[in-house]
């Protein structure tokens with residue numbers, strides 16, 4: 001893997017080198033220009049001095065020029081006003097006459113410029129070296145030209161370049177080291193974050209950031225941490241759901257198996273000859289039928305539950321007048337209650353025009369299951385329904401004077417297929433899913449179901465709907 005800090009370092013060092021190079025070249029150029037300008041100024045003064053001497057010593061002036069050229073360490077050329085070279089301190093013009101100099105750059109400039117000076121830099125064919133020429137259109141009538149060799153400037157620039165290069169190299173190394181350190185310092189927190197995400201990927205969800213910075217990176221660490229926690233809670237929830245599913249299927253098959261094998265037993269016995277036996281055949285068929293009815297009850301409750309689970313989004317909610325709804329529903333239980341000699345009461349304390357927003361299919365499932373249990377598990381006394389508003393909730397209580405439920409069972413009766421007395425419940429036609437359905441409905445409506453019960457005294461189930 002390529003590391004951010006090495007990429008950063010490469011970019012920084014690249015920039016650093018480019019900057020150093022630009023700086024070096026600029027410095028060199030400035031230096032060279034400066035030295036050359038300085039030299040030109042000196043040469044101008046030298047020209048003026050030579051001119052002065054020529055005016056003073058008329059006579060053997062050429063010898064003076066020669067001496068002066070020796071002092072300033074330069075080549076001096078005297079040119080007349082039409083360009084003929086009269087004297088050159090490096091060439092004997094009597095032996096090898098020089099061509100006319102009127103076209104030379106520095107001469108042209110000197111003749112045309114207001115300060116009477118001209119200069120140019122070029123390679124001298126005569127002396128085979130780089131020379132800087134300064135020409136002076138002097139009052140003495142001559143054009144005085146001085147040529148200075150430039151090698152000493154180039155030598156100096158070379159020396160300074162050497163020093164600059166060494167300085168640049170050393171400072172580059174120092175910069176490289178500090179950039180490496182700096183970028184490692186900057187990217188270390190990122191490595192920590194990578195470590196965190198790796199730990200999460202390995203299933204260690206409650207990982208805390210090793211960094212506690214107050215910047216974006218610290219923020220990222222904290223949000224990775226909370227992401228890990230959410231992930232864990234989602235996975236735990238998913239596993240719980242899976243477990244509930246598995247249990248449900250196991251329990252359901254177990255519940256269905258009993259009546260199915262009973263039916264199979266009766267039918268086989270009948271086919272084995274009991275069919276001809278007038279004394280038992282009818283009784284066996286009746287028993288088979290009662291097992292089929294049991295199957296039907298269980299399957300219907302399972303269907304209710306799965307329908308509630310899959311259709312909870314598409315509810316057909318309407319405002320209903322709860323009081324009327326409960327009165328109607330109690331009518332349906334009148335006969336069952338009378339048959340068992342139970343009194344059926346309704347104690348309504350709802351405001352006259354109170355309406356509840358609910359899908360009556362769901363409300364039926366909740367209240368009918370509670371009423372059914374109350375009547376089923378009560379032998380004498382009464383079943384009373386209360387309805388009222390309290391603390392911003394609509395409350396429906398179903399209270400009976402039945403056998404009650406033991407404390408240790410209270411916590412479990414809302415589980416699917418849980419029954420306190422299996423045999424007795426089965427006899428009374430229960431699947432053990434009724435209260436699980438009630439609980440599911442109440443969760444759909446963000447309400448709740450709870451129970452209070454005392455053994456042999458009775459039970460009270462309470463539904464609370466948010467209003």
Ligand SMILES: Nc1ncnc2c1ncn2[C@@H]1O[C@H](COP(=O)(O)OP(=O)(O)O)[C@@H](O)[C@H]1O
Pocket residue numbers: 369373374377378400402403404405413418419420421425429430431432433434435436459
């Ligand atoms: N009103 C009640 N009085 C006493 N026991 C009750 C009452 N309601 C429920 N139970 C107990 O809770 C168990 C679970 O109820 P439920 O889920 O409706 O299943 P069932 O199909 O057995 O009625 C019942 O088997 C019963 O033991």
Ligand SMILES: [Mg+2]
Pocket residue numbers: 369372373430431432433434435
């Ligand atoms: Mg029930």
